[in-house]
Amino acid sequence: MTTLHFTTEIAGVSRAVMSTVLAALVACCASQATSVARANEPAAPAGQARPPSFVILFADDLGYGDLGCYGHPTIRTPHLDRMAGEGMRLTQFYSAAPVCTPSRAALLPGRLPIRSGMSGGTPRRVLYPNSPGGLPASEITLAELLKERGYKTACIGKWHLGCLREHLPMRHGFDEWFGIPYSNDMKPTPLMRGEQVLEEPAVQETLTRRYTEEAVRFIEQNRAAPFLLYLAYTFPHVPLFASDEFRGRSPRGLYGDVVEELDASVGRILQALRDTGLADNTLVVFTSDNGPWLVKKLDGGSAGLLREGKGSTWEGGMRVPGIFWWPGKIRPAVRLDVASTLDLLPTLARLAGASVPTDRVLDGMDISRLLLEGAPLADRPFFYYHESDLFAVRKGPWKIHTMTQVTYREKTPTRHDPPLLFHLERDPSEQFNVAADHPDVVADLLQEMERHRQTVEPVPCQLEPRDDEASRWLRQR
């Protein structure tokens, strides 16, 4: 009964806010029409009969140091270690934000969340079950781009880009969705298929196994057509749940059990690609949406030698594992090139023969030559936002912090004037401020921040509470 109530009411709210939705739909159709026209321009890369398929495996709150192949001593991840050994493992790969909602809002449209209103401020850093906001329909997601090229698209797992119907995955270019609408510590946590609630609350011990089964089914059903599979795992975000098969097995405790179950899931998905003969025409990416949630102590992960974790613009908050696998195309390598989840949209679009939107700022770049040819990436600035504030920038080995705040421990930000300067290659743990020795570097990076700020146009914040009918209804649920 609860299930029906939820679904019906969501639809009711959608009707109630119809004018907003209609406006959004009009904007969406307009942007889609222009991008269809653009998408026909480039041909698929020469000699390629069929564009490649893509699998993005996105862990939640998994730290830089939580996998065997990134140095964890007691969490066993043989499948991810093999994936890294056969593919390219990046040691300086970033998520574009240090918490869930903005991180996802960056990956899918390839734009910093400040541009879409999907980064917030205290107290709302992410979307909540009573948040009426979501990823605006005017954003063009990777799924929408690829769908125009004939791709089948599936979203499996945690969404967290808006829970009203008009914000759900199938309104953003996905043919199907099986998963939860927001974090697993937000009550209630329904499990949904498409826009219907399957169970409420979701039985969390089963989620990783069921996501995996859905992923394998989707791969097997789509042998004939190129596809995008975006699998955003619910874990190891707390509360932690592992299935019977994995619980109590890892020397690292429950956190290790959960990560080892994710590893087994990755193993099954890669094996499904091999078994269907699709492995040599599929690029698989494994990464995480932000660093470890350190205040959860034993239930939180590890950033390895990086400083701090989730919620901060210190390296541990945003530098994450980044593994790219495509047998026969990507040669085994460990690379130090700096790249981020913002690069996925332009890279995958290029590989698919799709063109990217030109009517807006994209914040990443095509890194396919790094992946396929080993060509080094040029230095470019990487920006670290804390909520809606630009706190830090990296270019080459250098990083300045003008502000710092570890969200879950520090109530207010600390301003650094002059900024702190670290050489991240010599000092990956950000221990030794060398600003006094390199005033020219500090000045150059401050200029990069200023130039970047000039490109940011104000948009309505999607994370703030509103006082409209949808919000009132969501609050009462």
Ligand SMILES: [Ca+2]
């Ligand atoms: Ca997260």
